[in-house]
Amino acid sequence: MQRQRFPEVQPLEATVQRRVRRQVGLSEVLNRVPVQPVKRGRVPFVRIDLDSAAELAEFDTLEALAVQATLITGAVFSGVLEGVEWQVTADLLVRNADGSYTPIMVSNHRVARPNPHRTMLALATTRLGMGHALEVHAAPRHHTIDGYRLTLALMGLEAAGCAPSTNLGGVIGQDREWAYLIDVSRYAPATIRALLKPPSTGPRRVKECASCRFWSHCEPELRAADDISLFLSGDRADIYREQGINTTQALIDASLGDISHIAQAWRAEIPVLRRVARTAAPRFDVEIDVDVEAYLDLGAYLWGTFDGEEYRPFVIWSGLGEAAEGENFAKFWTWLRSRRDKAHQEGQTFGVFCYASNGENHWMLSTARRFYGKVKGVPSEEEVRDFISSDRWNDMFAVARSQLVGPGGLGLKQLAPAAGFHWEEEDFAGEDSLHAFLIAATTPDAEAEAARAQLLSYNGDDCRATAAIRHWLRQGALSAPVLGS
Numbered sequence: 088m089q090r091q092r093f094p095e096v097q098p099l100e101a102t103v104q105r106r107v108r109r110q111v112g113l114s115e116v117l118n119r120v121p122v123q124p125v126k127r128g129r130v131p132f133v134r135i136d137l138d139s140a141a142e143l144a145e146f147d148t149l150e151a152l153a154v155q156a157t158l159i160t161g162a163v164f165s166g167v168l169e170g171v172e173w174q175v176t177a178d179l180l181v182r183n184a185d186g187s188y189t190p191i192m193v194s195n196h197r198v199a200r201p202n203p204h205r206t207m208l209a210l211a212t213t214r215l216g217m218g219h220a221l222e223v224h225a226a227p228r229h230h231t232i233d234g235y236r237l238t239l240a241l242m243g244l245e246a247a248g249c250a251p252s253t254n255l256g257g258v259i260g261q262d263r264e265w266a267y268l269i270d271v272s273r274y275a276p277a278t279i280r281a282l283l284k285p286p287s288t289g290p291r292r293v294k295e296c297a298s299c300r301f302w303s304h305c306e307p308e309l310r311a312a313d314d315i316s317l318f319l320s321g322d323r324a325d326i327y328r329e330q331g332i333n334t335t336q337a338l339i340d341a342s343l344g345d346i347s348h349i350a351q352a353w354r355a356e357i358p359v360l361r362r363v364a365r366t367a368a369p370r371f372d373v374e375i376d377v378d379v380e381a382y383l384d385l386g387a388y389l390w391g392t393f394d395g396e397e398y399r400p401f402v403i404w405s406g407l408g409e410a411a412e413g414e415n416f417a418k419f420w421t422w423l424r425s426r427r428d429k430a431h432q433e434g435q436t437f438g439v440f441c442y443a444s445n446g447e448n449h450w451m452l453s454t455a456r457r458f459y460g461k462v463k464g465v466p467s468e469e470e471v472r473d474f475i476s477s478d479r480w481n482d483m484f485a486v487a488r489s490q491l492v493g494p495g496g497l498g499l500k501q502l503a504p505a506a507g508f509h510w511e512e513e514d515f516a517g518e519d520s521l522h523a524f525l526i527a528a529t530t531p532d533a534e535a536e537a538a539r540a541q542l543l544s545y546n547g548d549d550c551r552a553t554a555a556i557r558h559w560l561r562q563g564a565l566s567a568p569v570l571g572s
């Protein structure tokens with residue numbers, strides 16, 4: 088709707104960069120999949136590359152299916168469901184032995200994580216159309232948009248009489264080696280619902296607004312209407328809308344307990360409230376704050392530490408996935424261990440902190456799995472697990488969440504300012520750091536140096552922000568009003 092109302096609004100730079108990254112990823116994958124018409128037993132291997140932007144792309148797709156090509160790239164399908172038109176481009180179609188096709192999408196999402204306790208079926212990218220699916224030790228990570236695209240591709244294949252009876256589709260994500268197979272039927276109901284949803288009559292704040300070019304038009308409309316989605320985005324307000332509550336003021340006036348109090352705080356721009364009379368945080372004689380930075384799934388390049396006085400980064404700007412990454416982690420781990428041993432020798436307690444431990448836990452375990460026994464000083468997975476499950480390892484997000492509530496969330500960026508901390512790099516966030524790492528790792532000296540300094544400043548401040556929250560909680564977080572008071 089906004090696209091028709093404001094045709095002059097250009098895509099944001101972040102969107103353009105994301106499209107470029109997707110195109111780079113797609114080209115990388117298409118370069119890896121088999122191309123040569125080689126004999127596979129008595130069945131010839133045929134790859135057909137279609138131009139998905141061509142006027143007759145859909146017709147070309149049907150032709151390629153009709154000649155039973157082994158691999159088809161850039162296939163296009165469209166259809167009409169209960170009067171609603173849809174169209175999808177399938178990045179790859181891979182012919183199965185029974186003549187049906189498995190659709191495969193290329194995405195920049197992390198679509199699976201290595202997991203020794205779980206298995207998934209996957210096709211090796213370099214053997215698509217030639218090999219069979221293998222069981223690999225991994226667990227899926229679901230991304231609705233990939234599921235939607237696969238569902239539509241299966242609908243197109245169904246109409247063409249080429250859908251696989253398994254309902255499997257594949258996604259090649261950040262790990263370009265594998266097309267991980269998923270049961271697409273789980274996404275079908277949500278895809279149909281999304282297709283048949285009546286067109287919206289006006290804007291409503293959703294997650295995507297944060298990176299949408301129309302926000303400068305939608306936000307004033309939402310504010311003028313006092314739309315409840317400004318406070319509760321996405322479907323979080325659905326249960327109130329069902330009761331006829333469409334504005335934040337109506338939610339406040341409805342006196343529904345905590346949620347109305349939190350809405351009132353949001354309206355008053357109070358960033359955080361206390362659930363408890365006096366807050367607390369774990370305390371140790373020696374305390375270290377840690378924050379990791381990684382580039383996509385390729386590896387962790389920076390382990391930042393702050394001991395209350397000095398920020399000490401363990402960093403590499405190249406060699407992700409190679410021994411250099413393991414060596415950098417080994418230096419970090421050895422330093423951490425020596426601080427622990429020194430504390431214990433001096434009869435002091437020792438604790439390490441981070442904010443939202445998922446990233447740190449993932450990269451500590453992943454690095455141990457990949458480099459233990461190959462790179463000197465890298466701990467075993469068991470040693471890392473012992474550390475993660477010990478009371479020396481403290482997630483300040485979990486500590487904060489048990490005692491506070493944030494009308495706009497309790498992320499580090501929301502909470503630390505309430506604790507009096509501010510970043511040197513004010514407007515630097517997730518996607519910026521991806522872009523900065525690319526510059527830091529690939530451009531000539533001066534530009535790379537500036538990006539490196541920016542990343543170190545950002546990471547150092549994330550460590551200091553975690554420390555600031557801890558101190559503030561220990562002092563009772565008295566600047567935060569008590570919920571409902």
Ligand code: SF4
Binds near residue numbers: 290291295301302
């Ligand atoms: S800013 Fe949000 S509501 Fe507006 S068009 Fe973009 S996604 Fe839709």
